[in-house]
Amino acid sequence: MSGAGHAQFRYTQTPSKVIHLRNLPWECHEDELIQLCSPFGKVVNTKCNVGANKNQAFVEFAEQSQAIAMVSYYASSPDPAHIRGKTVYIQYSNRQEIVHNKSPGDVPGNVLLVTIEGVEAGDVSIEVIHLVFSAFGFVHKIATFEKAAGFQALIQFSDAETACTAKNQLDGRSIPRYLLPPHVTSCNLRISYSAHTDLNIKFQSHRSRDYTNPYLPVNSTAFEGSLQPGLGTDGKKLEPESNVLLAAIENMQYAVTVDTLHMVFSSFGPVQKIAIFEKNGGTQALIQYPDVTTATVAKEALEGHCIYDGGYCKLHITYSRHTDLNIKAYSDRSRDYTIPNPNIASSQLSGVPSASTTWQTHLVTSEYPNSGYAAAGPVDPSQEPSSWPPGASPAAGSIHTGFQPDLRPGVSSPPYYGK
């Protein structure tokens, strides 16, 4: 009998909680498979459109007994299973579970591929990208490029966990509007994993950065005029780059202390020294970084932005001619963070009024609803200071935190100094 042969075949099949279905109708949908199989048990996974003709599929049950029930039922049933009128043949799969082919972009890694939708390459600076992604951990390297998909960036983190956190928080969201040029209303981030593990950045430029190596040569020709005022070809006065920034604070409706400036400028790297002084009836400050690269990053990110929302305490930043500030005494107008001083540290802890330090997190929270984004920077102080040049500020734990809690005047303070 021919039936005996079939029976023989069936009995030699190793049972599996996965069943193989064939002779399915064209582009059979998962719903149709579930409808067919769920009377026998709980379907936990499917894989459709399998095989050369895309007319096969796999269904995985929660329990092998459920698969056995289904195979047994149709083995002895006078009317076969059918979908859309086609007879469906069912047997155990020769595998014990369904494994989905992950597309490369779904395989986690420490490097993210970010597509910034709806912008020109010039609309989003690498500094802004750095600022946004630094909220989740130390960003090692960034490379940007333009592809058919649009403006893209590769962001390298220390590990896949950090990258995953950033991806989960930022995928599908938009960069805060105040970090974008006025004509850009929104720019959604599409984030997948890159197959890269270590980007090969050859020089610091307007399209690539290596934050682990501040001494990497700067490719001046790779900078465009708008990003490098010192190298502009428009005849503007040359302004040599420096590791010390001169910040003029305009419309200073609220007090700006060294603590305020330290918090704001520490987002880009360790701040070594700060000095505040009056000049020409306005307030200015000198902020010293260990290297020019960090200063450049800070300058590009902060220029023209306001410490407080509403246009208050607007920063106008240029390079100072100084390279090493001579800070004589600790005060509310000057600070040398390269000199460890426990007394100062404790007086900071108790002496900083809640309204003294700020960044614009209230804007961030409106752009990233429910994300916990502003507070999301899981800073691991043990992780990164070694990457920065020696002599980093004692407050190095606050570096590369990106956005920090907003302590606008009158807004109560999260325990930023509390550790």
Next chain:
DNA sequence: AGCACA
């Protein structure tokens, strides 16, 4: 009508 990797 007969087992998923690229």
